Amino acid sequence: xxxxxxxxxxxxxxxxxxxxxxxxxxxxxVTLLDERAAPGxxxxxxxxxxxLGGSAVLDADYCRGAGLVExxxxxxxxxxxxxxxxxxxxxxxxxxxxxxxxxxxxxRRVLLATGCMERSLPFPGWTLPGVMxxxxxxxxxxxxxAIPDGPVVLAGTGPLLLLVAVQYLRAGARIAAVADLTPPxxxxxxxxxxxxxxxxxxxxxxxxxxxxxxxxxDVRRIPGVTGLRAIGTDRLEAVExxxxxxxxxxxxxxxxxxxxxxxxxxxxxxxxxxxxxxxxQRCWRPDADAFGATALDAVAVAGDGARILGAEAAIHAGxxxxxxxxxxxxxxxxxxxxxxxxxxxxxxxxxxxxRSLLDAMYPPPDALTFLDADTTIxxxxxxxxxxxxxxxxxxxxDPNQVxxxxxxxxxxxxxxxxxxxxxxxxxxxxxxxxxDVMPPRxxxxxxxxxxxxxxxxxxx
Amino acid sequence: xxxxxxxxxxxxxxxSTAYQLAARGRRPLVxxxxxxxxxASGASAGGVRRLRRHRAELPLAMxxxxxxxxxxxxxxxxxxxxxxxxxxxxETEADLAWTVxxxxxxxxxxxxxxxxxxxxxxxxxxxxxxxxxxGGIIARDDGFGNPLLTTAAFRRRAESLGxxxxxxxxxxxxxxxxxxxxxxxxxxxxxxxxLVNCAGGWGERIAAMLGETMPVxxxxxxxxxxxxxxxxxGPVIGHVRKKLSLKQMQNxxxxxxxxxxxxxxxEAGESDVLYAGLPGNMKPVVDAFPHLARVPIVRNWTxxxxxxxxxxxxxxxxxxxxxxxxxxxxSGHGFQLGPICGVIVADLVMHGATPLPIGAxxxxxxxxxxxxxxxxxxxxxxxxxxxx
Numbered sequence: 020x021x022x023x024x025x026x027x028x029x030x031x032x033x034x035x036x037x038x039x040x041x042x043x044x045x046x047x048x049v050t051l052l053d054e055r056a057a058p059g060x061x062x063x064x065x066x067x068x069x070x071l072g073g074s075a076v077l078d079a080d081y082c083r084g085a086g087l088v089e090x091x092x093x094x095x096x097x098x099x100x101x102x103x104x105x106x107x108x109x110x111x112x113x114x115x116x117x118x119x120x121x122x123x124x125x126x127r128r129v130l131l132a133t134g135c136m137e138r139s140l141p142f143p144g145w146t147l148p149g150v151m152x153x154x155x156x157x158x159x160x161x162x163x164x165a166i167p168d169g170p171v172v173l174a175g176t177g178p179l180l181l182l183v184a185v186q187y188l189r190a191g192a193r194i195a196a197v198a199d200l201t202p203p204x205x206x207x208x209x210x211x212x213x214x215x216x217x218x219x220x221x222x223x224x225x226x227x228x229x230x231x232x233x234x235x236x237d238v239r240r241i242p243g244v245t246g247l248r249a250i251g252t253d254r255l256e257a258v259e260x261x262x263x264x265x266x267x268x269x270x271x272x273x274x275x276x277x278x279x280x281x282x283x284x285x286x287x288x289x290x291x292x293x294x295x296x297x298x299x300q301r302c303w304r305p306d307a308d309a310f311g312a313t314a315l316d317a318v319a320v321a322g323d324g325a326r327i328l329g330a331e332a333a334i335h336a337g338x339x340x341x342x343x344x345x346x347x348x349x350x351x352x353x354x355x356x357x358x359x360x361x362x363x364x365x366x367x368x369x370x371x372x373x374r375s376l377l378d379a380m381y382p383p384p385d386a387l388t389f390l391d392a393d394t395t396i397x398x399x400x401x402x403x404x405x406x407x408x409x410x411x412x413x414x415x416x417d418p419n420q421v422x423x424x425x426x427x428x429x430x431x432x433x434x435x436x437x438x439x440x441x442x443x444x445x446x447x448x449x450x451x452x453x454x455d456v457m458p459p460r461x462x463x464x465x466x467x468x469x470x471x472x473x474x475x476x477x478x479x
Numbered sequence: 480x481x482x483x484x485x486x487x488x489x490x491x492x493x494x495s496t497a498y499q500l501a502a503r504g505r506r507p508l509v510x511x512x513x514x515x516x517x518x519a520s521g522a523s524a525g526g527v528r529r530l531r532r533h534r535a536e537l538p539l540a541m542x543x544x545x546x547x548x549x550x551x552x553x554x555x556x557x558x559x560x561x562x563x564x565x566x567x568x569x570e571t572e573a574d575l576a577w578t579v580x581x582x583x584x585x586x587x588x589x590x591x592x593x594x595x596x597x598x599x600x601x602x603x604x605x606x607x608x609x610x611x612x613x614g615g616i617i618a619r620d621d622g623f624g625n626p627l628l629t630t631a632a633f634r635r636r637a638e639s640l641g642x643x644x645x646x647x648x649x650x651x652x653x654x655x656x657x658x659x660x661x662x663x664x665x666x667x668x669x670x671x672x673x674l675v676n677c678a679g680g681w682g683e684r685i686a687a688m689l690g691e692t693m694p695v696x697x698x699x700x701x702x703x704x705x706x707x708x709x710x711x712x713g714p715v716i717g718h719v720r721k722k723l724s725l726k727q728m729q730n731x732x733x734x735x736x737x738x739x740x741x742x743x744x745x746e747a748g749e750s751d752v753l754y755a756g757l758p759g760n761m762k763p764v765v766d767a768f769p770h771l772a773r774v775p776i777v778r779n780w781t782x783x784x785x786x787x788x789x790x791x792x793x794x795x796x797x798x799x800x801x802x803x804x805x806x807x808x809x810s811g812h813g814f815q816l817g818p819i820c821g822v823i824v825a826d827l828v829m830h831g832a833t834p835l836p837i838g839a840x841x842x843x844x845x846x847x848x849x850x851x852x853x854x855x856x857x858x859x860x861x862x863x864x865x866x867x
Binding site: 106108109112114123291416417419420423424429430431433462463464467468469470471473474475476478 | 514516521627631646647703705735742744747749751752753754755757758760761762764765771772773774775776777778779780
């Protein structure tokens with residue numbers, strides 16, 4: 020691995036793989052850093068080795084990831100698995116630990132393709148063992164084909180919840196209920212966006228057929244859910260589901276929760292890039308142009324980490340960022356860049372059309388709706404909503420102050436999980452809008468780094 | 480209610496000053512551009528240290544320590560003050576010679592708090608220390624406090640005594656007329672007969688608005704906090720020669736300073752950790768305490784602080800106008816001085832004089848052309864103060 024590649028890419032999901040392939044094909048020296056042991060990111064997790072690959076449980080869209088990996092492997096880009104990126108500097112240099120050794124890379128450019136994460140949706144009992152995100156449940160399935168023995172409740176909203184429900188159903192899980200947090204009227208809301216989404220007909224069809232599959236099964240669907248509580252002493256025993264005034268307890272061994280995905284902005288926040296509030300997706304995302312270029316010369320973003328448009332759009336966005344890197348590094352003139360970019364941009368437009376439909380149908384829930392005063396917000400430091408409100412009552416007016424006073428968002432995850440909920444509570448308690456209140460600053464290191472690692476850091 | 484003093488800057492020094500003035504019946508208004516303790520006061524390592532302090536600061540530091548001990552009574556809050564001692568490690572004969580010389584110098588000034596100690600005493604106090612350490616120098620009554628709690632406690636008490644705070648309020652301009660000062664801010668105009676500049680790293684800009692030349696360089700000192708480890712440290716540890724500073728907090732985490740510089744972005748009011756410079760920060764830590772090599776870093780951060788050319792603060796009335804008092808540029812070691820400097824500034828505002836010697840801190844010492852010379856080692860307070 021050279022310490023000074025033309026382009027370093029963080030993340031081997033669809034955007035990172037496509038960018039690395041495109042950039043290497045254009046003649047750039049490329050190093051792709053990825054935390055995982057195998058390429059594919061979250062969406063194509065374990066795509067090259069899953070025991071369920073090619074089966075009916077995981078569909079053709081998933082298996083398409085294998086082709087992406089194949090192209091990457093023959094592109095000449097350097098692949099660096101098991102690489103923990105613990106810092107990125109504004110000049111594009113990267114602190115990374117590989118094989119137990121911390122190194123400081125100085126690429127000419129860096130592309131952040133760190134993808135999305137599931138929206139954190141704290142509710143009473145959500146920290147009990149047995150409660151996890153639908154995405155985590157899906158990873159277990161992709162990794163080992165494992166499904167839980169006990170009854171499973173799925174709760175939440177959005178296409179991934181539907182996908183995981185269907186995948187669990189096919190794998191033979193006992194699904195006790197699917198508690199739908201989507202406000203009633205999804206199709207009425209979606210109708211005006213339908214025409215714009217027709218460019219992604221195959222994905223639309225896939226969604227409709229999954230809905231039909233779930234409907235045909237005898238899985239119980241509870242619509243219009245307005246409250247959620249996980250009940251148990253040492254681990255999950257039951258899920259309390261509320262529809263308005265009506266509450267019901269459903270025995271469960273596992274609760275999979277999903278409230279949509281948001282860009283993982285810990286790195287871009289740490290870099291102090293400008294971010295903008297996306298009211299439809301109810302999240303913050305880094306400001307970037309059509310090629311993923313940011314306010315920092317050496318830093319670009321691509322994929323769901325820049326804007327949630329899904330895996331296929333991320334492939335196109337990765338290629339765009341690679342074309343732009345090739346242009347900025349002098350191996351591709353502007354006209355050539357733009358000529359190759361046009362079809363990628365058109366494809367992204369199609370996916371943006373589909374996303375508008377999904378955003379209209381599945382509006383992200385307001386975190387405040389589901390939590391109560393005693394709900395844990397920061398899992399790392401065990402800080403509750405009441406602790407945060409007490410700090411605000413004491414005079415704190417922004418999330419950084421609350422962080423300093425309560426330690427909320429000060430743990431090892433650097434606020435990745437709780438940052439947005441903290442900002443939401445601050446906005447609520449101080450009479451501001453969500454758009455007014457950014458999550459707190461994120462601090463390095465983002466991954467494990469010891470005193471000894473840093474003492475021995477090779478900086479050249 | 481109107482104010483009779485305007486204090487620009489709501490950090491530790493502004494808040495300590497506000498408390499002292501309010502406690503004596505004045506009605507101060509504190510104008511803070513960001514939120515209280517946003518920069519140096521919040522990012523400080525919290526050292527309450529007289530050991531190896533600049534000779535000019537020693538009389539103030541002695542008085543300040545007395546106030547640190549009385550904070551529970553004065554503020555109703557101990558501010559996390561722990562008088563655990565400060566110990567500088569010596570590894571060579573030259574290091575040892577320096578400890579003896581330093582203690583003798585300090586004693587000749589009338590202070591006996593610095594005590595050279597031998598290898599056995601260092602080992603007794605800090606059994607985990609490396610065998611390479613052959614002695615040291617200790618100030619047994621020094622210690623550390625919690626910067627956020629301390630500034631918050633001064634502010635709270637100041638407010639309860641009638642001080643007012645305006646946060647997220649930026650100073651746009653300052654005018655002087657026969658009645659006093661008028662400060663134009665993003666929250667309107669405020670007038671008072673007296674004005675105090677406690678703007679820290681932005682103090683130079685405030686002085687410039689007043690036509691005064693008080694150079695400050697913004698620096699971003701890097702801090703490191705580790706995961707919790709079993710208790711192994713009593714005193715705060717430094718080194719006679721190396722840039723080393725570490726302490727173990729009540730919760731078991733180890734906080735490491737040393738003055739390694741990050742990237743200061745004054746315009747954004749932000750700063751960044753620069754890892755490429757940090758191996759040198761960690762090597763002396765591992766040398767002194769080999770068992771820390773395996774301990775994970777939980778967080779690195781940097782904070783902006785204003786450094787003067789000679790690394791000692793500006794404290795005193797403006798030579799042009801006694802109703803204007805400056806107190807900033809503490810150059811990375813102003814935390815210990817916070818309590819006493821509030822007293823000094825309040826004295827200057829109310830009586831135009833203070834019994835404590837502040838001649839070395841004259842605000843206009845770099846005002847005349849040709850007098851400005853940034854110290855060869857400016858900002859590295861450790862090295863600078865060794866020269867005392």
